[in-house]
Amino acid sequence: xxxxxxxxxxxWTVILGLAVFLYVLLDGFDLGVGILFGLAPDTPxxxxxxxxxxxxxxxxxxxxxxxxxxxxxxxxxxxxxxxxAVYFPILLMLIALVFRGVAFEFRYxxxxxxxxxxxxxxxxSIVATFAQGVVLGAFIQGFEVDGRHFVGGxxxxxxxxSLLTGLSLVFGYALLGAGWLVLKxxxxxxxxxxRQGRLALLGVLAGIGAVSLxxxxxxxxxxxxxxxxxxxxxxxxxxxxxGLIALFTWRAFQGRHDAAPFAGGVALFLMSYLGIAIxxxxxxxxxxxxxxQAAASPDTxxxxxxxxxxxxxxxxxxxxxxxxxxxxxxxxxxxxx
Amino acid sequence: MLDAVLLSRxxxxxxxxxxxxxxxxxxxxxSFIACLEGLRLATGNDVYARLSAFWTKIFAVSxxxxxxxxxxxxxxxxxxxxxxxxxxxxxxxxxxxxxxxxAFFLExxxxxxxxxxxxxxxxxxxxxxxxxxxLGTLFSSFWIIAVNSWMQTPAGYALVDGRFEPRDWSxxxxxxxxxxxxxxxxxxxxxxxxFVVLGVGAWxxxxxxxxxxxKRMVSLTLWLLMGLVPLQIFLGDAHGxxxxxxxxxxxxxxxxxxxxxxxxxxTLFAIPDQQAEKNHFxxxxxxxxxxxxxxxxxxxxxxxxxxxxxxxxxxVIPFFAFRIMVGLGVIMLAIVATGTLLRRGGRLYTNPxxxxxxxWAAPIGFAAVLAGWTTTEVxxxxxxxxxxxxxxxxxxxxxxxxxVAISLAAxxxxxxxxxxxxxxxxxxxxxxxxxxxxxxxxxxxxxxKSPIATLPGEHVP
Numbered sequence: 001x002x003x004x005x006x007x008x009x010x011x012w013t014v015i016l017g018l019a020v021f022l023y024v025l026l027d028g029f030d031l032g033v034g035i036l037f038g039l040a041p042d043t044p045x046x047x048x049x050x051x052x053x054x055x056x057x058x059x060x061x062x063x064x065x066x067x068x069x070x071x072x073x074x075x076x077x078x079x080x081x082x083x084x085a086v087y088f089p090i091l092l093m094l095i096a097l098v099f100r101g102v103a104f105e106f107r108y109x110x111x112x113x114x115x116x117x118x119x120x121x122x123x124x125s126i127v128a129t130f131a132q133g134v135v136l137g138a139f140i141q142g143f144e145v146d147g148r149h150f151v152g153g154x155x156x157x158x159x160x161x162s163l164l165t166g167l168s169l170v171f172g173y174a175l176l177g178a179g180w181l182v183l184k185x186x187x188x189x190x191x192x193x194x195r196q197g198r199l200a201l202l203g204v205l206a207g208i209g210a211v212s213l214x215x216x217x218x219x220x221x222x223x224x225x226x227x228x229x230x231x232x233x234x235x236x237x238x239x240x241x242x243g244l245i246a247l248f249t250w251r252a253f254q255g256r257h258d259a260a261p262f263a264g265g266v267a268l269f270l271m272s273y274l275g276i277a278i279x280x281x282x283x284x285x286x287x288x289x290x291x292x293q294a295a296a297s298p299d300t301x302x303x304x305x306x307x308x309x310x311x312x313x314x315x316x317x318x319x320x321x322x323x324x325x326x327x328x329x330x331x332x333x334x335x336x337x
Numbered sequence: 338m339l340d341a342v343l344l345s346r347x348x349x350x351x352x353x354x355x356x357x358x359x360x361x362x363x364x365x366x367x368s369f370i371a372c373l374e375g376l377r378l379a380t381g382n383d384v385y386a387r388l389s390a391f392w393t394k395i396f397a398v399s400x401x402x403x404x405x406x407x408x409x410x411x412x413x414x415x416x417x418x419x420x421x422x423x424x425x426x427x428x429x430x431x432x433x434x435x436x437x438x439x440a441f442f443l444e445x446x447x448x449x450x451x452x453x454x455x456x457x458x459x460x461x462x463x464x465x466x467x468x469x470x471x472l473g474t475l476f477s478s479f480w481i482i483a484v485n486s487w488m489q490t491p492a493g494y495a496l497v498d499g500r501f502e503p504r505d506w507s508x509x510x511x512x513x514x515x516x517x518x519x520x521x522x523x524x525x526x527x528x529x530x531x532f533v534v535l536g537v538g539a540w541x542x543x544x545x546x547x548x549x550x551x552k553r554m555v556s557l558t559l560w561l562l563m564g565l566v567p568l569q570i571f572l573g574d575a576h577g578x579x580x581x582x583x584x585x586x587x588x589x590x591x592x593x594x595x596x597x598x599x600x601x602x603x604t605l606f607a608i609p610d611q612q613a614e615k616n617h618f619x620x621x622x623x624x625x626x627x628x629x630x631x632x633x634x635x636x637x638x639x640x641x642x643x644x645x646x647x648x649x650x651x652x653v654i655p656f657f658a659f660r661i662m663v664g665l666g667v668i669m670l671a672i673v674a675t676g677t678l679l680r681r682g683g684r685l686y687t688n689p690x691x692x693x694x695x696x697w698a699a700p701i702g703f704a705a706v707l708a709g710w711t712t713t714e715v716x717x718x719x720x721x722x723x724x725x726x727x728x729x730x731x732x733x734x735x736x737x738x739x740x741v742a743i744s745l746a747a748x749x750x751x752x753x754x755x756x757x758x759x760x761x762x763x764x765x766x767x768x769x770x771x772x773x774x775x776x777x778x779x780x781x782x783x784x785x786k787s788p789i790a791t792l793p794g795e796h797v798p
Contacts (some may be wrong), residue, residue: 002766015443055449058404062445066437069411071436076426083422084733090416090742094409095751102755105398107760148423150733222736297427299503304431311438315446322446327455 008301009292012074015308016159019070021273023063025176027268030057032177034100034125035170036196037118045189046118051330052184054104059319061097073304077148077294078284085143085150086135086157093131100124126170133169137162140215140276141285161214168207172269174200175249179262184330191256197253197261205246208272212239215279222279235278242271339738348745352409354707355752359403361706362679364478364523365530367471370451374464384550389467391550391774392534394766397452401757404445414528417491417741421721421731427604428494428501428509429484436480442500444473478523488722489713490583496725513583517576518713524569525709528669529702531565534558536699537767550771554685555695559676564671568605570666574629581630584723585639586649586657587716592626593656594640601626601638605659609652614642648719655716661794665701672698 040046055058072079083090099120107117113272134157141161144152176249178197182190216223226235249264295301370392377385411433414422422430447469493508494501503509538554541547547554562738580588586596593616594601595607603625607616627636641649671692679685686692717723721731766774 055453058401058445058448059442060405061408062437062441062761065408065411065441066434068415069430069434072411072414072422072426073430076423076430079415080419080423083412084417084419087416087733087736087740087744090412091747094412095747097408098405098751101724102401102759104763105401106758108397109765110758113758141539149419150735154735154737188530232480234578292529295394297502300431303503303506304434306439307435315438315442319442319446323451325450325454 008298008305009295011305012295012301013291015305015312016067016074017277019063020067021210023060023067024269024273025059026056026060026063028173028320029053029176029180029262029265029271030060031035031100031125031129032173032175032200033180034177035129035174036122036177036181036193037125039120039196040189040192045192046243048185048189048330050104050107050121052181055326056323057101057104059322061101074296074301075284075291075294076296077289080148080177081143081150081285081288085152085155085258086138087154089134089138089157093128093135096124096127096131098124113149125173129170129173133166133172134158136169136276138164140280140286141218143285145285145288161211161218164207164210164214168204168211171200171203171207172272175204176262176265176269178253179265183258186329186331194218194253194261197265198250201246201249201253204268208242212275213317219279225279232260238271238275238278242268242275245271339742341736341738342732342742344738344741344745345736346728346731348417348741348748349413351745351752352406352413353710355756356403356406356410357400357710358703358756359406360474360478360535361526361529361703362402363396363403364526365528366392366399366533367467368527369530369534370396371464371467371471374467378460379539384589386513386773387771388550388554389713391766391771393451394774395763398759398763399750399764400444401605402597402755405755409748416744417733417736418721418731419733419735421726424500424726424731425488425722428503429487432480432484432510435728436477440473440477440480441468443476449474474747475523478526479519482519482522483510483512483515486518487512489518489717490514491558491722491725501722501725514576514579517572517579521572521576521709522570524565524572525619525702525706528565528569529706531558531562532702533667533699535562536696536728539695540699540767541770542686543689543692543696546772555686556680559673559680561722562669562673562678566666566669570670573663573666577630578632581639584716586641586644587655587713588630589639589641590652590655590716591659591712592630592638593652594626594638595642597637597640597643599627599635599637600624601630601636603629607656609656611649611652626669638793646699650716650718655712658711658715662705665705665708668698669701687752 022153033049037046037049040049065335068079068083071082099117101124103117103121103124107114108120109246110117138157141159143150144156175197178193178200181193182197216226225231245264245267249261249268252260252264280286282292284291284294340761370389373385373389373392377389434550447466448459450466451463451470460467485510489503490513492512493503493505493510495504531644534554535558538547538551538558541551542555557780577588580591592601592603593607595614595616602621602623604616605618605620605622609616625635626638627633630636630638632700641652675691675694676685684691708768719728720726721728
């Protein structure tokens, strides 16, 4: 293992980690908006809710493609083991994303069947989110592996634990979606989002609590990592800070500030993400392969790194610009004026 | 007994066939819209603004369907073809990653501005957004066809313990069949869009709607097709020579040629018999096979029996798919030639028979694209990486036939709901016509003020 290869794996771990987190945030809030969309009382509010993400959803979903291809490129062995193991959650997610994605255009053009596409948008968002949560749960639990292949059954990934992570993520994305709506809307829709955000937060906290207790009980290695001295002292800020953020977010949804709830949701996701990373690092196929064992050839990682370092800042720039173009509040009678 | 390999292949066919219809249309349409926006900026002529608003609406629907069906594609490599992914990832996955980095983000970020930003950014920035979307579609074509071409004519790799490792990136990307396939495919995409625009324009002229804008559509695309269709025939021929050099067995299957021979005939029609290794009911033209395939009447044409039976593709499919593609190409050429003659006589916009033919030919490009891809992909069998990795050894080992049967059924139901609905919506936008596309434009191109506003010409129950 040369020094150069070691560095490349570390760099790709950081890049992919950031890409996945960006995906979770960006598509998280717009899947969350889709989850809350079904709770809106009438068509005008639904239009506003949809308009709040219509110009940007496609870019957000692009991070999903990038994340999966990034995993394939940087850690192909992990991709080849994990993706077949979560065959059905992936199927559910993709089909849900189909209905959700076309709803943006279809509901505006197909007045007779608008109810159907609304339904597709709402349930598509819920199912896609739930499926991603199941993938997360299955990933934490680990897979049956022989050599370079997954050798378990295609239904092994559905466990009580992965169903719990699935449900938790639905609350999680709803929390981000509510934060986004508070930021982008006014009046009734905003008031509704503040209420829903608080409910989602309660669900998220229950979920985080259950997962945090269940994970070390399931896995002695993870338990040692968190609870052995001195780790327990070093890592104690993680739950404490998470608790403070949760309190801040609750107050933010009650308060007057429009950006604070979204910021609180993002911070809470960041802490959960950190928690999972602490539990699993350096495994990329938990229980079987580390990031270093599953890495692509240094040639491959270097070839993509060169382009990524040039292109990624540019992508972030023009993506930020496109958000800037559509800044400000969305209102029912004005759309994007 | 359900076979996971066969069902996974069928599932890939189902997903890719529907998906490719969208890029086949949107690659050309994105460029067309960028041109219209540019012409509008340059000339200030309102007809271009109307045309751009009209086609942007149709583009939005087709692009959305392209996105959601496209997201499913990279996941297929993991869910159903994990052994292929494990073996080839080091070489081809960075190319797919570059597709994401250079194309997908560009398309999606600027699509929002193109569809919803008309009143939020200056006209020149809106034109820039249209150009970036078009550029994105072309970058996307570049990378994904590089990947496909590498599977057909692998280069720049070393095979170590059953896994491919990169040795020379420019050889990987610019592998032997890549330039030919890229040119042939992108030209095919442009032609596909051209015939749709021509068909819609002709339909409007027949109905007497659309006026000046419809004439502009017919005229513009006919000029374009006049160049592209003959070019495509030339490119196809060059691509054929390339296939002869690098994939002789595929070429033998396309021609249903069982035995290597000099002075080979051209088989116009036959029923190939894989078991008996011969053709029934063959209709042949002497010498023409060698002449077309090698550009020399004495040229040697490969035969299927050059390789053992388990290394041969199912001959019937590429043989017929190729003939369908060529037949459609001949029809395209006839339409373009007729249009050119009518233009000279000044009867281009009035000849009812010609306009009707154009209208019927609107979907011709899609059929040709599907036939062409069927030819090249089935012709690659039984390999995923030509001559090196078998399709049967590429599938995920954990899958059962039942697993794949369930997923295929789910994809079939979903796509049979989505694609016909999308097609109906695009047809509806076309029926409402060019004027309606602007009238429902109080806010932005791409969206009516109130989604349930009734539009001119719409029947209210």
